[in-house]
Amino acid sequence: xxxxxxxxxxxxxxxxxxxxxxxxxxxxxxxxxxxxxxxxxxxxxxxxxxxxxxxxxxxxxxxxxxxxxxxxxxxxxxxxxxxxxxxxxxxxxxxxxxxxxxxxxxxxxxxxxxxxxxxxxxxxxxxxxxxxxxxxxxxxxxxxxxxxxxxxxxxxxxxxxxxxxxxxxxxxxxxxxxxxxxxxxxxxxxxxxxxxxxxxxxxxxxxxxxxxxxxxxxxxxxxxxxxxxxxxxxxxxxxxxxxxxxxxxxxxxxxxxxxxxxxxxxxxxxxxxxxxxxxxxxxxxxxxxxxxxxxxxxxxxxxxx
Amino acid sequence: xxxxxxxxxxxxxxxxxxxxxxxxxxxxxxxxxxxxxxxxxxxxxxxxxxxxxxxxxxxxxxxxxxxxxxxxxxxxxxxxxxxxxxxxxxxxxxxxxxxxxxxxxxxxxxxxxxxxxxxxxxxxxxxxxxxxxxxxxxxxxxxxxxxxxxxxxxxxxxxxxxxxxxxxxxxxxxxxxxxxxxxxxxxxxxxxxxxxxxxxxxxxxxxxxxxxxxxxxxxxxxxxxxxxxxxxxxxxxxxxxxxxxxxxxxxx
Numbered sequence: 001x002x003x004x005x006x007x008x009x010x011x012x013x014x015x016x017x018x019x020x021x022x023x024x025x026x027x028x029x030x031x032x033x034x035x036x037x038x039x040x041x042x043x044x045x046x047x048x049x050x051x052x053x054x055x056x057x058x059x060x061x062x063x064x065x066x067x068x069x070x071x072x073x074x075x076x077x078x079x080x081x082x083x084x085x086x087x088x089x090x091x092x093x094x095x096x097x098x099x100x101x102x103x104x105x106x107x108x109x110x111x112x113x114x115x116x117x118x119x120x121x122x123x124x125x126x127x128x129x130x131x132x133x134x135x136x137x138x139x140x141x142x143x144x145x146x147x148x149x150x151x152x153x154x155x156x157x158x159x160x161x162x163x164x165x166x167x168x169x170x171x172x173x174x175x176x177x178x179x180x181x182x183x184x185x186x187x188x189x190x191x192x193x194x195x196x197x198x199x200x201x202x203x204x205x206x207x208x209x210x211x212x213x214x215x216x217x218x219x220x221x222x223x224x225x226x227x228x229x230x231x232x233x234x235x236x237x238x239x240x241x242x243x244x245x246x247x248x249x250x251x252x253x254x255x256x257x258x259x260x261x262x263x264x265x266x267x268x269x270x271x272x273x274x275x276x277x278x279x280x281x282x283x284x285x286x287x288x289x290x291x292x293x294x295x296x297x298x299x300x301x302x303x304x305x
Numbered sequence: 306x307x308x309x310x311x312x313x314x315x316x317x318x319x320x321x322x323x324x325x326x327x328x329x330x331x332x333x334x335x336x337x338x339x340x341x342x343x344x345x346x347x348x349x350x351x352x353x354x355x356x357x358x359x360x361x362x363x364x365x366x367x368x369x370x371x372x373x374x375x376x377x378x379x380x381x382x383x384x385x386x387x388x389x390x391x392x393x394x395x396x397x398x399x400x401x402x403x404x405x406x407x408x409x410x411x412x413x414x415x416x417x418x419x420x421x422x423x424x425x426x427x428x429x430x431x432x433x434x435x436x437x438x439x440x441x442x443x444x445x446x447x448x449x450x451x452x453x454x455x456x457x458x459x460x461x462x463x464x465x466x467x468x469x470x471x472x473x474x475x476x477x478x479x480x481x482x483x484x485x486x487x488x489x490x491x492x493x494x495x496x497x498x499x500x501x502x503x504x505x506x507x508x509x510x511x512x513x514x515x516x517x518x519x520x521x522x523x524x525x526x527x528x529x530x531x532x533x534x535x536x537x538x539x540x541x542x543x544x545x546x547x548x549x550x551x552x553x554x555x556x557x
Contacts, residue, residue, distance in 0.1 A: 048400055051552050071402040078400075082393035084322065095318055099401040101311035143397070 002026055003047055003074075003151055003182055008056035010042055010206075017042040019206040020056070025184055029177045031197030032186040039206040040186040041079065044155045047184065048076040060151055072100070075144030079155035079186075081136060083128040089139045090115065090124035096143040107146075114142040119168045133160035141169065152176065152183045158192050170196055225249065226265040230258045230272075231285035238281055245271060259289070311403050312411050319385060319415035326388060328380035329419075335376055336427045339368060340434060349436015355514050358438035362510045365442060369431065370450065370502045371487070374424050375457050375479040381420050382461025383472045385412040386548075390465075406545040413462050413541055417455075424454045445509040452533040453502040459540035460498060466548045490520055498536055504529035 003025040010018040018039050034040045045051040046058045049065040063070035097107040115121045118138040187193050202209045210217045232238045242248050247264040262268040351357035389395040428450050432439035465471040487499035494500045504523035
C-alpha cells in the first residue's frame with residue numbers, strides 16, 4: 001500500500017507549513033526526520049486526514065487521506081498524550097476497536113492481540129490516568145494496530161519509552177515491515193530513526209531535503225563540509241602543511257589532536273594520504289567527528305538556511 | 306465491519322462520558338434549587354386553583370423554560386464536543402472511519418437522553434411538587450418543554466463546533482441574549498429561542514385561563530412549534546456541515 005504526496009502545500013493562514021512536497025512511501029519503515037517545527041507533524045496530520053492540503057493531494061492507496069474510506073487503511077499513533085483518562089488501557093483500546101465497527105467478540109480478540117503485541121497485556125487493567133508515559137505510548141500504538149491496517153503512521157512513537165520498551169516496539173515494527181506494511185515513523189532524534197528505519201525522509205522548513213538510506217544520503221553529500229580529528233606526529237608540522245591546502249577551511253589544535261574542517265572531504269582524504277607519505281608523518285588517529293546522521297542532518301539543514 | 310455498529314459505539318461512549326462528567330454535577334444544583342423553591346411555595350395547597358396554576362405557569366415560563374432548560378442543554382450540548390476538544394481526545398475519533406457529520410450526530414444523539422431525560426424528569430417532579438396546578442401544567446406543557454430542550458441542545462452543538470470557547474459564549478448567550486432579547490418589544494425578540502417557547506406555553510396556558518402579559522405578543526401555537534422544530538433541525542444540520550468541513554486544528 002502506497003502513501004503518496006503529490007505537490008502538497010499546506011498553509012496555516014499566511015504561514016506555510018509544507019511547501020510543494022512530492023513523495024511516495026511504500027512498504028517498509030520510513031523515518032520522517034526533522035527538527036521541531038520542520039513540518040513533520042503537518043505531514044503526519046495530512047497523511048492521517050486531520051488536515052486538508054491547501055494544494056496538491058495526499059492519498060493512501062486510491063483514497064484521499066481526508067476521506068473516511070482512507071481511515072480504514074491506516075492506523076495512527078498521535079504525538080499527543082491525551083486519553084480517555086477514566087478508562088483502563090484495555091477499555092480504551094477496546095472502545096477504539098469498536099469504532100471500526102467490529103462485533104464485540106472480534107473487537108475483544110483484536111484488542112487482546114494488539115495489547116499483546118505492544119507488551120501491555122498484563123498491565124492493561126490499569127486506568128490510563130495512572131499509566132506511565134511509556135505505557136501510554138504503547139497503548140497508543142495498540143489502538144493504531146487493532147484493525148491490522150496496511151499503513152501505520154506513528155508520530156514520535158518512541159518518545160518516553162524505556163530501552164526495554166524500545167526494543168519491543170522496534171522488533172514489532174520490524175516484523176510488521178517484513179509483513180509488507182508501510183510504516184511512517186516521525187522523530188526528531190536521529191539515533192531512533194537510524195536504528196529503526198530502512199529509508200529516511202529528511203524535512204526542514206516544510207520541504208523534503210533528502211530521501212533514501214542514511215548511507216545514500218551521505219554519499220550524495222560527499223562534497224559537503226566535514227570535520228576530521230587527526231592525531232599525528234609532529235602535529236604542528238601537519239597543521240602548517242594542511243593550512244596551505246585550499247580545501248581546508250579551518251584548523252584547530254585541541255590537546256594532541258588537530259580538528260580540521262574541510263569543504264571537500266573526498267579531495268582532502270586523497271591529498272592527506274599523499275602528504276603523509278611524502279613528508280613521513282606518523283598518523284596515530286584519523287576520524288570524522290560528524291559523519292553520523294546528526295551531521296548529515298546538520299549539513300542538510302544548513303543548506304536551506 | 307459495520308458503520309452502524311461503530312456509530313452506536315460512539316453514541317454509547319459519548320453518553321457514558323457525559324453522564325459522569327462535571328456537567329451532570331453542574332446542573333443538579335440549579336434543578337434542585339428549583340425543586341426547593343416549589344416545596345416552599347406549596348402551589349398545591351392554595352385554595353384558588355386558577356391563581357395557583359397561573360403562578361406555577363409563570364414559574365415554569367420564566368424560570369424553568371427560560372433559565373433551567375437552557376443551562377441543562379448548555380451543560381451537555383457544549384460539553385459533548387467541547388469535552389473531547391478540551392481533553393484533546395477528539396483526534397482519536399476523527400481518525401476512525403466514521404464520517405465526520407456522523408460523529409457529530411452521534412454526539413448529539415448521546416446528549417439527548419441526558420438533556421431530554423433530565424428536563425422531562427425534573428419537569429415531572431416539579432409538577433408533582435406543585436400538586437393540582439402541576440398536574441394540569443404537566444399535561445399542557447410537556448411537549449413544549451421537550452421542543453425547547455431539543456432546540457437549545459441543537460443550538461449549543463452549533464456553538465460547540467463553531468466557536469473555540471463555546472461554553473462561555475453559550476452561557477453569555479443563554480443568560481443575556483435569550484433573556485434580554487426575548488423580552489424586548491417588537492420583532493427583535495424573534496431571534497431568541499425563548500420567545501417561541503414562551504409563545505407556546507402562553508398559548509396552551511390560555512386554555513386554562515393563564516393571562517398573557519400585556520407587552521408580550523406571542524406567535525400562534527403552530528407557528529411557534531414549527532419555529533422551534535426548525536431551529537432544532539437547522540442548527541444541528543448546520544453543525545454537522547461545519548464539523549464535516551473543519552480541520553482538526555480548527556476544532557482544538
